Amino acid sequence: MDAARQEGGPAKQYSTSHRIQAWFLGRSRDRWKRKYKNLKSEAKRLQNRVNDVTKSRAKWREEAEQWRQRVEELEAEHAALQQQIAAEKKGEPASAARPRG
Numbered sequence: 001m002d003a004a005r006q007e008g009g010p011a012k013q014y015s016t017s018h019r020i021q022a023w024f025l026g027r028s029r030d031r032w033k034r035k036y037k038n039l040k041s042e043a044k045r046l047q048n049r050v051n052d053v054t055k056s057r058a059k060w061r062e063e064a065e066q067w068r069q070r071v072e073e074l075e076a077e078h079a080a081l082q083q084q085i086a087a088e089k090k091g092e093p094a095s096a097a098r099p100r101g
Helices: 018-091
Strands: none
Touching: none
């Protein structure tokens, strides 16, 4: 069922020995395995990098949120103190100007 035989031409005879064919196929297989192993390790390295960056971003995001809350607390405290100072300048007693909370 060879294409050359169907066309009526003579069958092609290969002159490469089985030893050379085995060597060539073995080399090809070894290269393929090496390439796959390198790609797999590179994919693993990149996945680890993504995981590290994701954890780091989450940590920084959480820390930024804590700092934002702290800033809001300090701004509220600052506003209360400013009101207290303004009330004292007007002559009101300090206890009347203090916010209750």
